[in-house]
Amino acid sequence: MISRTLFTDLLMIVLLIALQIFVLNRIMLFGKYTPVLYPVFVMFYPFFRNKFQFLALSFILGLGIDAFMYTWGINTFATVMIAYFRTLIFRTSTDTSTDFFSFQTLQWSQYFFFIFSSIFLHQFxxxxxxxxxxxRLFEIFINILATSAISFVFIVLYALAFKIKQKV
Incomplete structure (x- = not known):
C-alpha cells in the first residue's frame, strides 16, 4: 500500500478532478444524470490523519471541481460539509461507538450504507x-436519488478496484 503524504493527496485530488471533469461529466445516463466520483477522496481519507489538513484538502477538491464547472462554490460547500460530518456519518451508518474506525471491520451492508449516506448527503x-x-421539489428529489444511485455504483466499483475494503 502506498504511504499517504500531502503530495500523494494532492496528486489524487488532481487525478479525481481530471477524471470527473474530462471523463465522467461527459457521461449522461438516461439523458440527464451524471455520475459523481470525486467524493471518494472524502469518504476514504484515513480517519487518523490531521483533520484540518483533511478539511483543507476537501476544500481544494471542491474548489477544483467548481472552477471547471463554473458552479460558484456549490461543490466546495457540499464536499467540505461531508468532510466535516464524515465521522458522524460513519458512526451513524455503521453503528460504531469506538474511537477507532476501520473499513475492514465493517459488514458489507454497513460499508454500502456509509457510501450511500455520504453520496446522498453530497448530492442533496x-x-x-x-x-x-x-x-420543482419532486423533480429535485428524483434527481438526487438517481444521481446518488448511479454515483453509488461507480464508487463501489472504484472501492472494489482499489481494494479499499479488503475483507468482510
Whole structure:
C-alpha cells in the first residue's frame, strides 16, 4: 500500500478532478444524470490523519471541481460539509461507538450504507442549492436519488478496484 503524504493527496485530488471533469461529466445516463466520483477522496481519507489538513484538502477538491464547472462554490460547500460530518456519518451508518474506525471491520451492508449516506448527503446539498425551487421539489428529489444511485455504483466499483475494503 502506498504511504499517504500531502503530495500523494494532492496528486489524487488532481487525478479525481481530471477524471470527473474530462471523463465522467461527459457521461449522461438516461439523458440527464451524471455520475459523481470525486467524493471518494472524502469518504476514504484515513480517519487518523490531521483533520484540518483533511478539511483543507476537501476544500481544494471542491474548489477544483467548481472552477471547471463554473458552479460558484456549490461543490466546495457540499464536499467540505461531508468532510466535516464524515465521522458522524460513519458512526451513524455503521453503528460504531469506538474511537477507532476501520473499513475492514465493517459488514458489507454497513460499508454500502456509509457510501450511500455520504453520496446522498453530497448530492442533496449540491442539487438543492443549485436547483432549489418549491415547484420543482419532486423533480429535485428524483434527481438526487438517481444521481446518488448511479454515483453509488461507480464508487463501489472504484472501492472494489482499489481494494479499499479488503475483507468482510
Amino acid at each position: 446539498l449540491v442539487q438543492s442549492i443549485e436547483f432549489f425551487k418549491l415547484s
